[in-house]
Amino acid sequence: MQTEKVIDHIVNWLKDYATNAKVSGFVVGISGGIDSAVTSVLCAKTKLPVLCLEMPIHQAQTHVNRAQEHLTFLTHQYSNVSSQHVDLTPTFETFKTSVTLEGSQAVVDMALANTRARLRMTTLYYYAGLNNLLVAGTGNKIEDFGVGFYTKYGDGGVDLSPIADLLKSEVYALGEALAVPQSIMKAAPSDGLFGDARSDEDQIGASYPELEWAMAMTEQGKLAHDFSGREQDVFKIYTRYNANNQHKMRPIPICKIPEDLK
Template sequence: MSTFNCSKIASHIIDWLNVYIKDIPVKGFIVGISGGVDSALVASLCARTNKKVILLNLPIRQAKSEYRRAQKQIEQLENEYPNVEGLKIDLTHSFECLEKTLPEDVNSNHLVMANSRARLRMTTLYAVGQTNQLLITGTGNKIEDFGIGFYTKYGDGGVDLNPIGDLLKSEVFLLAKHLGVIQEIVEAKPTDGLWGDERNDEDQIGATYDELEFAMSFKGDKNTLSDRQKVVQEIYQRLNSINQHKMIPIPVCSLEGLK
């Protein structure tokens, strides 16, 4: 197994970002900063392109710890890179207006409203991004985007490009440490930040990212697995199955032969 070369991987991603926008009429990238390691890593990579970068902190009844981590990471990159601009847009009032507008059975559904937060943030990212001629840059890692579909469709999954979609979570941490992502973020338990409390990804999924990485790569005899590994394998397979609609192209009804 080859060693994960942080310098080589970082340079490759930064070059990829620059090449991607080379011949299209945009000025750079915009990233929503959540206080988690994935968005902090993407922000750090985009900052190093020397293109215009806007980092948005978009709190909606946010846990104070998440908001502080996000703001601290934005300020660090602003201070270090002249091409980076931080911006805070508090969406709490907008979200509460949406809550009041929706029918009771909708706004009382906690999962629906958590996903609505992500979609409101996506709308804001596209509004600011289009105004500034920037591409919305995704922050989902390989496990989330292509393993268990742990993201909101047309929320944090609504992006123009994704520079870390081929990185496992363990690799995200390695690269984040290499690029100097603030220690508080590296040490924090991963969270999607959609609930307004301190619950983390592991609480929601029922497995750690290390366990999910093993499940994603496992191709052997399930009878050789420990009881815990079997539980995680079931979690992975269930989420992978029910979230296929997020991971495949939008189905189009073909009219071939009918016209």
Template sequence: MYRDPEVIVERIESWLKEQIVAAGAKGGVVGISGGVDSAVVAVLLKRVFGGNMLSVIMPCESLHSDVEHAELLARTFKLPCITVDLGPAFKGLLSALPSDMNIIPVARANIKPRLRMTTLYLLGQQHGYLVCGTGNKVEITVGYFTKYGDGGVDLLPLGDLLKGEVRNVAKLLGVPEEIVNKAPSAGLWEGQTDEGEMGFTYDALDRYLALGEGDERVAKFVEGARRRTEHKRLPPPICQIG
């Protein structure tokens, strides 16, 4: 089911170079969350562009362990890295809203990836880098990303990879085991995990997308999510006037 990780790495590295050179950019910038997807993108950028890349740790009510894992990755691979604490900006935005506004949890949580997107584009423009996203094929297919948040990027190096393929590439690259094996999470609130929120394991979703295998519940979830989130994968529609 999973493709050769060595072939995947070779193709992505070649593609990154092609895309960034074609855009007239110098390298890439990526937010590192302490998870395996962002770890793989950051390491690939370092392998291709050396010092012409930037990894950015952006805590925002984040778990301490996630920040520790992001810092571990940066140390292990000697990544150019900065930390931008978005906690004050997050709290400042909330405090600017009407005090009687009852903000629903998902709207509150989605502020975080949108602040991160703004930060990455600022740094990308500052350095002449393209913003590299960390979404994989499963997340993109079912719309498991924040529109104009972690979905707001220039390039998606992992966009054709199943989650298991991302893990295999991470192992090949030497990403620390505690990052490879941790439960995937967007870190939007304490205790949140991708699989818990979606209601399915990545292994089950990988198998459905790769082989069309899975029970009726998996098929119903994937196809329903694909339809509901189509707007996230398309440019905004334009009203054509005659």
């Protein structure tokens, strides 16, 4: 990959999109992870106003520390970047008292994890509306189009996706070129939706390099019986997630009414 040229291409794409949409700039949610770090720097390089929001909800301290380190780096490096801390923990706790927490603990925990992402999406759009900004998505190609590892109408609810055509390994390559803090570069990828240190690999059962391999094999038309051992396990994990999460990746189904019924 021609990293510097890819960076320039994305920055120009962001700038052109904002200009054509007649908006001032971008708002980005900062999590302390590589995807939001790279996305925020790319937005900052447009020289348009960029608002970075840190939105903790019972966040693991390691995630908070990385997010704050990145925000310090960004605001010192780019004069067009501002940041704001919005503690959504009280909002989340109020929500929990207003709903019925029924079902198995695992089901409740997952529903609440997705609720965290949706509260953050709502917050991003609130500030976007206040400041005439676009919500910049932070999903990469594996998450958005491979395993669907994101929350529908949570971190999947965005105006534009600058890194969604990049594999995770390519996002890391951009992170290195963009001088993203090493604490973020070396941290295990995590969605941070459970308030602990569990990684994406812990949840999915495969690493991003393994998932990239499985995605490439799927594009080549390979099937599970073409592999054995760990490769077969990873391929099955990838295809299961891809199949189960198609409802996120495809347009919303519309019930078309026949003309003779109208």
